[in-house]
Amino acid sequence: MLDMAVLLSGSGRTLDNFHERIKAQTLAGRIRVVVANVPSALGLEKAQNYGYPAFVAQNSRETNAILADYPLDIVCLAGYLKLYEPPPTLAQRVVNIHPSLIPMYCGTGFYGDRVHRAVKSRGCTVSGCTVHFADEHYDEGPIILQKCVTLDYEDSIKEIAAKVFAAECEAFPEALNLVDRYGVDFFWKRVQR
Known part of the structure; x- marks a missing residue:
């Protein structure tokens, strides 16, 4: 089972999808943390409503400081509209759609x-x-x-x-x-x- 971070910039439709599939046990993952680069992103509110820790970070450095506090296997870019630069521990572990x-x-x-x-x-x-x-x-x-x-x-x-x-x-x-x-x-x- 993958320990996941979700990075988003907008409405959180992909977060919704992940959440529903995890509940249905059709996604072998656990969302550990959600980070948005846009403070007004609806996805942040959804994350909080689902019970996930949710944060705002303006750049990769701030994002990586947040992610360092969570056990993670993978970082999912879910409508994240910035180029994300992971720390060495997460290099080659960032997935995008x-x-x-x-x-x-x-x-x-x-x-x-x-x-x-x-x-x-x-x-x-x-x-x-x-x-x-x-x-x-x-x-x-x-x-x-x-x-x-x-x-x-x-x-x-x-x-x-x-x-x-x-x-x-x-x-x-x-x-x-x-x-x-x-x-x-x-x-x-x-x-x-």
Whole structure:
């Protein structure tokens, strides 16, 4: 079972998903702490309501000072819109979800509706999400799991986003279960870097 930190910047929809799946015993994890970089993030209020320790930290240094007080196996970036730099003890233990099939529509500047707008403008008939380990570059760490969704020609950006988020709700917990099963090193060793 993974001891998890959740870093977020917004509404906490991924936190909701984790919480529900942990309660249902379909996610092999325990949320030890939640940290937001935005003081008004709704996810902070949700974390407190769920009973998780919840904090605000403006940068990686402040975040790492908070995380040092908790036993952690993994740090989950759940809609965290900053580049997070972990301490050496958590290097290669940061997991992110991206709303496209990496290596398409990823990297600096590609997040949220910007990704879905790019998918729509290119006329893609599929999109999806990628759960991957994060490193010092946006969206370049080893891939754990990808899920694909079919798009209709007339799908709006909002409809694309909804389809992708539904896939994310399945993919992120499934990927964390794979990390729990295989271990972190397995995923770093299986890719050529």
